[in-house]
Amino acid sequence: MIQLETWKRVLIVLLCVGGLAMAFPNAFYTRVEQHNDAVAAIELGSSSPELEAQAGQWPSWLPSGLVNLGLDLRGGAHLLAEVQVEDVYASRMEVLWPDVRDALRPERSTVGTIRLQPGPEDELRVKISQPEGMDRALEVVRGLANPVTSLTGVGVTDIEARAEGDTIIVNLTEAERLATDERTVQQSLEIIRRRIDEVGTREPTIQRQGASRILIQVPGIGSAGELKEIIGTTAQLTFNPVVSRGSDGDVNPGIGNKIVPSLDEPGTFYVIESAPVVTGEELVDAQPAFDQSSRPAVNFRFNTAGARKFGDYTAENIGAPFAIVLDDEVISAPVIQSHIPGGSGIITGNFSVEESTNLAILLRAGALPAGLDFLEERTIGPELGQDSIDAGKVATMVAFAAVLVFMGLSYGLFGFFANVALIVNIGLIFGLLSLIGATLTLPGIAGIVLTVGMAVDANVLIFERIREELRTAKGPARAISLGYERAMSAIVDANITTLITAIILFAMGSGPVRGFAITLGLGIITSVFTAIFVTRLLVIIWFERRRPKTIEV
Template sequence: MLRFSRTKIIATLAIILIGLSLAVPSFVPADSRKAFMASLPAWFPSWVIPQRAIVLGLDLQGGSQLLLEVDQNDLVGSKVKALRDDVRGALQKEGVRADGGIQTLKRGVQVRIPDAAARAKVLPKLRELSQPIQNAIAGPGGGNTLDVSEQPDGLIQITLSDAGLIDNTRRAVSQGIEVIRRRLDSTGTLEPSIQQQGAERILIQVPGEQDPSRLEALLGSTAKLEFRMLADSPSGDVDLLPNKDEGGAKVPVERRVMASGAELTDAQPAFDPQSHEPMVSFKFNLKGAQKFGQATSENVGRRMAIVLDGVVQSAPVIRSAITGGSGQITGNFTVQQANDLSVLLRAGALPAKFTVVERRVVGPGLGRDSIEAGTRATLVAAALVVVFMFATYGVFGFIANIALFVHVGLILGLMSVLEATMTLPGIAGIVLTIGTAVDSNVLIYERMREEARSGRSLVSALQAGFDRAFATIIDSNSTMAIAAIILFFMGSGPVKGFAVVFILGILTTVITAVTLTRMMIAVWYNAFRPKALPF
């Protein structure tokens, strides 16, 4: 117990020094870090220098917060539109014609097929459109996405089921989170926090962003890009959409989508070589290039509508087949609008429209006040703990205080490596772990005192103190870790920030309160050879 090899001491100190060095970037301004890294010679390995820093949360450095909610009407509308196309494809594949065409309902479509033989032929294909809802744990068994019903007069209705609507909402929120994350990452925004709130909402926090207007513009657009043909007349299977080139006047556009933004591989802002106006150039994947090439080759001389979120951005005439898999979008864009549109197209379209139900801007002044208040609380708590431990346990209290400072430094180092977000509840978690860290030392020291009073020698009492208190320390920290893990997985926002800090604090407590404290006491004993406990 009181014998530590030189190798073990060096290894322990090296691990502690590395952990503490990882926390250094968090106390150095970003500009200074970049300047220092730029000043290093080219031959020097940059990975040797810690560069990651703790990210301050919205409540500490200010920023913007948006709460988005799925627009159920838009979600249902998009699903009904997709269902209509699927039904049309099934009818065409079987060679069946519906009387009166495909009629759209509020939550589905209906077709009338009087001929019983044709109806019997196509009905199984329509039923195949309804898929079982997958449960992440139990697998299939949550119902079907569609309800298919048949009337005696040949009317067939295909509607979204209640379970299907719930499942579509869940998928839309999940997909929306990923799309929003890609959009914000493309802008270089610093560590946005994007989390699901309830069943239909997404909470977005962007630290350091004081102007939420551009943020709303990036997130408010579904960025649903479609390439369709302009119709010759407003009758038939067409939509009347506003045309940006004609001052918003509505023009007939065929409902059939020739190609979509989902098949894009890249989109970049550019300038028109003739007019020198900003535009967006795009590239299709192989499948999209084939569809786009076929559409343009079959419709030479007609106008193709480039539709973005239900608005015709431009409608150029197809002069010849475009088989290269690339094109341009023009529409009197500004440079900023062209850049934002390219970001939206690269990130992908949102599955449905999301509306802003709450917006909040936290000023940097409030963040500084929070930091100062949290810092004061941490320093006061640490000072009181240090005084108490030194007054109660003497030199052993001094050893515990050294371990305590290492404990806090390791927490900050681990948070820097993980680039975790420090929030005000996170500071509260650090204050709490200060108390729990010394609690482990108190258990060890009191056990030593009991063993010494029972007549054991000093060496035996020191050994028993660590050995017999170790199980209690593990048990108490394990129960706290279980609670912290539950908070992390079931909580959100500030609750998760508190849980992360608390979990890291529990891990470092075991290291500092047991390994580091034991090593320092061993060094103290071998140096002074005392006859009794110093407290």
Template structure:
């Protein structure tokens, strides 16, 4: 236990120097750190919402809308499959009495001899849930009264689609917030269908709510010019056509075909720009989208098409010539801010379902400043008391333990800066707790050394036995603490998780500094001074 070769001393020293370098930027303002050479560490510990101030939103994903979209998609798939399925003689299958329920689609097959072929075709639409080996499918097909076929969404399929919708919503929310240029947001799932969003430093949540509140579902559809104005006014449109309001004049309706020419999923980029002095949004499709857009505009020259965002028509220009470059502009009387926001939404992608704001809270920076001040006072008082007690109790060895404790705090800050971890008010509590408990291992070791000295052992043998015999208790205690902290990180969220992160880092660094570093200090002093009698 007292063997410290030169390579081990250099390894420990290098670790401490690297930790101090990563902690160093926290002593200087961010503007000054930004001017440092690029090879120097330049990350600060991120302050959480309760310390820095900012916006807090609790969102709920409209899972009922997810199921509705799923059943609409299922209906389209069933109709397409029925049109493509042929009878044994090559003729078309007759069907009718189409009904769509909350979770099922049913229809009547006119010829009973076609039922088996229809059922087989419908079963081809079913997909496995949760992997190909789960044995569960997302839909069931059944026949009643001999000719009525029902395609029913399964509970497993609905649950899986809801889960994916929430996961996709979290990712898109993250993209949208990142596009706004904010720093280190906290975006976590809560429960089955809720998303917690915390954006430190954002004092006005108005723009955030506007960005997150829109689904941003972009579609390009052809306008049905065959529908007469009086039919639009009365709401009578032919099958395959729907009425959508104009964005700048909701009372004005326009008839568009349901079939989507191209959707926003194939957008490669969207940027705010100007066209003839007015703010617009320039967009560019990916390779596949550009090819489809070029083909659609080539086949429909002279016809108007609608640019639709969240079921509202932004504009309905006429296709004067084929658009083959895969790019274009969206104009709609935007302000500069509206054009910027729309570009952000289109770049981030469409939400799979609308989000509802359940809770909104803004934390001012003054409260955070008070919390930081109180946390610093508690940390300083706790550190001073621990340092004084250790020195008065254990003398020179206590002084070495104090040096290791200071290094421990530096390493905690350095590791948090390196990992980009966020320090919250409970995190400060975890830091204070770590300072108080970091010397536990030293107390165990020093008391064991005292016991060995009372039993008549020599100085070096007593120190060696103290470290060796106390090590098992130290490892058992700290492994237990790490397990508890890991469980808090896994199952907890918000304040609990912030506390657990600092506590876990503190446990690891405490073992390193309190045992290894402090032991190195003691061994180097003992080998240099070689005291005949150790006073401890």
């Protein structure tokens, strides 16, 4: 006898109603999207009659989750960037020089005078005037080494020092280079994500590809050039001692110094020490503000370590100029008037309000540790995305209609039950995509079309099994019960193998492949649910009302 407990019936109905309710907002995509954007803006403090009107376009008591459209459906920008990890080696050597100099100074009686020498960017060369003290100098420099912070570098230090005549040569060990490369790419990935999130773009795709490449796809943005403006600025902020100032950019700055132009005063150049006192990496906050003359500026605040170094330097150098350098341009060079404790300050310059806001965003998101080389860039217009959506709709409707006709002609009333379950299945797929905030791509639409074809497989197995049981002269109730029971193992086996494939595609793939895997995996889960439970519930309700003596499948 076919039967289904009351609590199971209630649970099946609730799951179907809940899934369809989650999918319902997608039928009014533009209206709900405007409502969501307006609500988000109001929560951030914005207020206007237009925002209030947009927020009222959709009832607050209804679900408002949407399936996010991918780059190929919505239009947007695509970039493939390569992180220039070698840049970090040079900056590491620059930062190391003051430490080496300060460590060797107490040993002058043994090593003599200490001078920085020119050399490759990834090496630090220090010449001592008393070569007989080289062993002691190497011992002191090697004492500055730290353990490599990676699993592959256990027991290895980050720097190595060797002697070449009267010169100490310091460079990074191979293990530290590998660890640095990994940290640099991961840090670049996170900073790019933060910068894009600060601008408020919707559902970007930011993924690592290979050893040093990053894939960036942002739907809804105007062009690849606009995206490059958001993420392409390195925003390396440093605070450097000023050696001199002049109008000649061709003078020799001397070893350990460099020449940088002034941002506010064209034709003016500063000679500054290459090694910064504090860097933007030690910033914990940056906010747009106004200075005492009501001009746009940026307030900043350092962490504990940065505040200590900033305070110590200002206390020891009152009356000396101090350069604030952004991407190798001096944006301000104030004279230190007094000790500045607490690690807070203000950056002034000829900023507009928009420029001060963008600078604060870049500094708050953090400095890119290395430059980016854009290997590939594409802009996908919204018209092309709409064409993809229209093509996907046509493909889905054709597949949907073909399956409905086939099931109706092949199985009659039972085919109608399967068609109802198929409609519920499509709704559940979109409900789950909305619930988890997944991004639908063109391959994702292909996954849905494939699911439409696969969704009735389980019903076909069940109905064919019921036909076989009816041929053995069993009653209709017994035939239906055995049909569901004996088809179960074949249904589970067939769908589990496909689900495993979808999981592998999701784990190993990226971008469009993952989009296909998500819709395929969700489609398998919902199709099995609707075939086993929804069609069974419909058949049971029909059977209990009609009590037929015979049935024809």
